Amino acid sequence: MKMNQFLKVSMCVAFAALVLSACTKNNQSADKPAPPAAGEVSADVLKKISDMGFSTTDVHKQGDDYLVEGDILLTPENFSEVVTSPTIRIAETEQYRTNNLVKKLPRTISISISNLPTVYKTATINAINRFNALNLTLRFKFVGSAGNIQVVGFNEGPSDGFITLGSSGFPTSAGNPYNQIRMNTNSQAYGTSPEVGYLTSVVEHEIGHCIGLRHTDYFNRAFSCGGAASNEGSAGIGAVRIPGTPSTGDSTSFMLACSNGSDRSYNANDKIALRYLY
Numbered sequence: 001m002k003m004n005q006f007l008k009v010s011m012c013v014a015f016a017a018l019v020l021s022a023c024t025k026n027n028q029s030a031d032k033p034a035p036p037a038a039g040e041v042s043a044d045v046l047k048k049i050s051d052m053g054f055s056t057t058d059v060h061k062q063g064d065d066y067l068v069e070g071d072i073l074l075t076p077e078n079f080s081e082v083v084t085s086p087t088i089r090i091a092e093t094e095q096y097r098t099n100n101l102v103k104k105l106p107r108t109i110s111i112s113i114s115n116l117p118t119v120y121k122t123a124t125i126n127a128i129n130r131f132n133a134l135n136l137t138l139r140f141k142f143v144g145s146a147g148n149i150q151v152v153g154f155n156e157g158p159s160d161g162f163i164t165l166g167s168s169g170f171p172t173s174a175g176n177p178y179n180q181i182r183m184n185t186n187s188q189a190y191g192t193s194p195e196v197g198y199l200t201s202v203v204e205h206e207i208g209h210c211i212g213l214r215h216t217d218y219f220n221r222a223f224s225c226g227g228a229a230s231n232e233g234s235a236g237i238g239a240v241r242i243p244g245t246p247s248t249g250d251s252t253s254f255m256l257a258c259s260n261g262s263d264r265s266y267n268a269n270d271k272i273a274l275r276y277l278y
C-alpha cells in the first residue's frame, strides 16, 4: 500500500499543531531511491504484467521479482502461472482474487514479527483479531517466531511523490499464503510515533494480498491514489460480479491501492468478497 505525499502534506497542514515535526521533511533527501534505469524492465515483461491484469505504470525490478501497483511483489512463479480460474467482481470496482487462493481449508495461518517496534506487533495482532472476527474457514494466529507469514521492516523514503507503507505478494500455486509482509519504518511513512489503527489497516491490507486479494480499484488507481487515471491491466475478462453488490465505486474498501491515512478496515463489500473466497 502507498500513500501520496501531496495528500499527506495536506493532511499535515490540517493537523499542523499536532504533527508538525512529522511533516516538515520533503522528498528532496539525498537517500531518495534513484528511478529505474531506462530499459530495466523489458517490453516482454511489461506485456506479461499487463496480461496478468496489473498496471504497467511504475514497475520496479527487485532481484528476480517485480514490484507492481506500489506494493505487490510478482515472483517468477507468478509469471509462469496460467490463468484458469474466473475472477470475481464486487461492485464496478474490483475486489477479486488472484490465480491462487490459500487451500486446504479450514486452516489456520501463523504470523510472526521480527525486529520491529512494539506498535507494529500490536497492529499485527489487531489485524489478526479483526480477520478472525469474520469467522471464515481461514484463520490467523500470532506466533513468537517463524510464522507462515513473517512481518519484517524496511526503511525507504518517498519516491516520485509516493511513499510505500508496506508490501507483500500473492499465494503460491501450492495454495500457501505469501510468506512475507514488509512494513516501512521510515519516519515519513507513519511519523516518528506510528498510530496503531493506521498501522493495523496497512497490515490488514497486506494480509489481503497474501491470501489472494488484489486492489479493489485496479480499474483506475486514480480512484484512491489521485493523479491521472491509469487502468491496471486487462484481467477484467471473465469477471463475475457478486450479486447484490453495487455497480458504483467502492471508496471505503480496505484493498484500495492507496491509503487515505485513516484506519480503513473491511467494509460490507470486502466482507462479501472474503466470505465468498473463504
Ligand SMILES: [Zn+2]
Pocket (backbone or CB within 6 Å): 001, 071, 072, 205, 209, 215, 256, 257
Ligand atoms: Zn496493496
